[in-house]
Amino acid sequence: MPRVSPLSDDEIPRASRPEFDRQMAAFGRVTNMKRTLARNAVAFESLMTWYPLHDQVAAFLGKRATLVYVLAISEQSDCLVCSTYFRRHLIDSGETPERMTLDPREEALAEFGRSLADDSRAISDDVMGRITAFLTAEQVVTLTAFGAMMVATNIFINALDVELDEYLYAYRKS
Numbered sequence: 001m002p003r004v005s006p007l008s009d010d011e012i013p014r015a016s017r018p019e020f021d022r023q024m025a026a027f028g029r030v031t032n033m034k035r036t037l038a039r040n041a042v043a044f045e046s047l048m049t050w051y052p053l054h055d056q057v058a059a060f061l062g063k064r065a066t067l068v069y070v071l072a073i074s075e076q077s078d079c080l081v082c083s084t085y086f087r088r089h090l091i092d093s094g095e096t097p098e099r100m101t102l103d104p105r106e107e108a109l110a111e112f113g114r115s116l117a118d119d120s121r122a123i124s125d126d127v128m129g130r131i132t133a134f135l136t137a138e139q140v141v142t143l144t145a146f147g148a149m150m151v152a153t154n155i156f157i158n159a160l161d162v163e164l165d166e167y168l169y170a171y172r173k174s
Helices: 014-027 032-037 041-047 050-061 063-076 080-092 104-122 125-132 137-159 166-171
Strands: none
Touching: 014 032, 014 041, 032 041, 032 137, 041 137, 050 063, 050 137, 063 080, 063 104, 063 137, 080 137, 080 166, 104 125, 104 137, 125 137
16 A cells, blocks of 8 residues: 555646656656656656666666666665566566576676665775776766666655556566
């Protein structure tokens, strides 16, 4: 049971309507998380900056490596909604998340993501060295900001017990 109920289409406040409509146009649906965020337009718009950061990260990492990164963060945060969402993308692209073989770059990204979610002050020099071996300083900044937005999203969902959207049920980890 969610701690704050998601809003129905007709309950979306006027201030949140532009972002709600953008999300609907882009994805054909608005998730429970976004319907909950819509209660505050600034909060809604803030967390939706995840998408432009995602696009920048995917441009230099590639789609699969980006998914490996955000899945690692979401699993470490124990966020059912986000980890299931990213599992969906991997499964739909032909992957089996439990049996993925990661290359050294993806391993470093996953470890960096888990470290961000677990204790961002304790990221080892080894992990940072592995990340900076293939990313520029600007890319590290972008990746870290994107990871922070992912952690924030996980915290929001977990703190408010946002329910898993029905379209994701089939992608849950067994």
